Amino acid sequence: MDLATPRARGARSEDVRRGNLGALLRHVHVHGPTSRSRLTSELALNRSTIGDLTGELVGAGLVREEPGGPSNRLAAGGTGTGGRPSYVVLPETERVQALAIDIGVTHLSVARVGLGGQVLARRDIDHRRTTRRMRDEVRTIGKVARELLGELAPNAFCTGAGAAVPGMVRARDGMVRQVPNLGWTDVPLGQVLAEELGLPVTVGNDADLGVLAEHVRGAAVDCDDVVYLAGHSGIGAGVFTSGRPLVGNDGYAGEVGHLVVNPGGIECHCGSRGCWETEAGEERLFELAGRPAGGGLAAVREVVAAVGDGDAAAAAAIRHVATWLGTGTAGVVNVFNPEVVILGGALAEIYAAAAPTVQAAVEEAALRPPREHVRLVPPAFGLDSSLVGAAELAFAPLLSDPLLEMSRLTAS
């Protein structure tokens, strides 16, 4: 007798239910209030299944239902014409929250984000560009996080935390391998943060989280091939290809900032010379514009403003960095053939100030076929792409298996 099939089928039906619960929750998390009838068609499930799944998620306190009034019906993508009234399913934004943390070289942002992706409260701290000890940073984050979580309503909870770092993170265990601009090497940030916060913590590379946010709900929705360039002190890429994130063997893919573009050029902190970020990064801009190092985004904006005031050194500095931004972007276009390149951080400022220079360099160095359809755009989330992506990371376990996560939360 062959028992394999019935057993496999039993397991499969339980998996299917968990998968469907996650799919429904993810749908309202990403798309907002959605009518039951629309969920039926979007998830390709029948009406009674959608009703059962919604009931379970309502019972778990993750979504709520409201009768689909005219305004809700429009928001939910309904036609507004007669027929049966349909309930609208909404994420419990205030009740279900996550902590998003963006550790930058010259900033630290910590936010409470609701299910559905809204930033509900945040704290931002400016840093001078200098090395910072990981454990000091964690203590700062802990202090700020406790403030933010103290504001939670009594029936609300925080499902976990996601943190973005401007460096390489090992996919297997979240070990932060290198954050050159902060002086961090092989630091167990996730583990130390989890102890500090008493929450599950997932750590990701800032550019990887930037492209995640822009792909899920930003400038690259419905684009399967996207590159997000995180340009602060360095330049890193987060990539979606054929609709899936580029990860690499250990999680380090996308280090485009260290492509050698100018051999024998300026020494890079990575030990090589002439890396892309040594020519197109902020520090090169400051040096050519005759300004002090480490000024961060505010100083980039000052250089851009100075061009308008007739500052020739500032103009030359912008031209230099914009040309190199274009040359490097051409390389990104040749390598990934993306539909969209999102210029994040300081790169958005450079592009806004000198788009024709950037475009001319792309034209010159990119092959014709991959550049025919590519669009260069600023991020939909401005400077917050990585922060919003960190929240997505924090919500991921809940969205993947809502009931398992809920039972973990009730047990703790």
Added chain:
Amino acid sequence: MDLATPRARGARSEDVRRGNLGALLRHVHVHGPTSRSRLTSELALNRSTIGDLTGELVGAGLVREEPGGPSNRLAAGGTGTGGRPSYVVLPETERVQALAIDIGVTHLSVARVGLGGQVLARRDIDHRRTTRRMRDEVRTIGKVARELLGELAPNAFCTGAGAAVPGMVRARDGMVRQVPNLGWTDVPLGQVLAEELGLPVTVGNDADLGVLAEHVRGAAVDCDDVVYLAGHSGIGAGVFTSGRPLVGNDGYAGEVGHLVVNPGGIECHCGSRGCWETEAGEERLFELAGRPAGGGLAAVREVVAAVGDGDAAAAAAIRHVATWLGTGTAGVVNVFNPEVVILGGALAEIYAAAAPTVQAAVEEAALRPPREHVRLVPPAFGLDSSLVGAAELAFAPLLSDPLLEMSRLTAS
């Protein structure tokens, strides 16, 4: 009444059967003779289903069965211990064939490949490096293909043809957009070849097909993150990331040869300057070694041999090209974080002649985390990776839906 579920289920069970037939056929195509008991565990299906599927494929003439004798049992991965005798399922290699075509800058290879991936017969033609008209090339291929197909046994058939080209191919329709080294722009190669051969033809980029072959049955089996560098006159990359091919928005991803590595350097045929292939490609080697242009792989081997004879110019030329090969490979390592980089074509010769020089340049320009575990290896298929990959392309429709393909073949 909700009819959606039963109808969807009905469609799904037919899809499942087609998917299972394809999966079984693909398994013996990739892994060779396999016992029924092993297929049962590998495909996670029960014994009677495997029996039914095998019966259908035997009936269609795509596989045959043999009793699992001791030697077959070993080949099939069996334990050799007692129990029921298990049948071994083999691909009908002689009966089911495809045509593989590799169009190179200095060569043309056409082969008959059997189901299971063996090259059964082939013709190779050397070309001088010069532009060739696409329609002349197609006529040559047609002549050679008719010779090869004339040798087929009466009960054998050719399921289709796959062709590799050293240029950019639009994924949507197979249009060959640019093959700079042959002087081709926007040529409908697949369509013209299909008319010439009277067979379905699929066209792919040579590096994309190289990595496909090495991933399926070569130097990168079980590696999810692989870069194959096709180094002939130019340099192109075929990439697998997280176990799936890197395609890009239109199919052009992987043009690493046109990353600018030496700004203001040598003019490239692409219109830019200082592209990687202008420094690490064959022509640069010939120029520095004081040899005529366009010699292809044979001339690369002559330069390598001349180093052994004390030719200082040859030694300097190899050093130059090997250093640039390492610098560019470091970029590939930084961008893709691959487990394996396969150095194809002339690059394998350069690496064999000057591995320490290549490795030193990789060490210098690659970041530590992504280079910790990366391996640089020659291709398992030598110069035939793209040819073997072209056969995989030709077999793909049959493997995806064996019975549909068989009914198409019987109808025609």
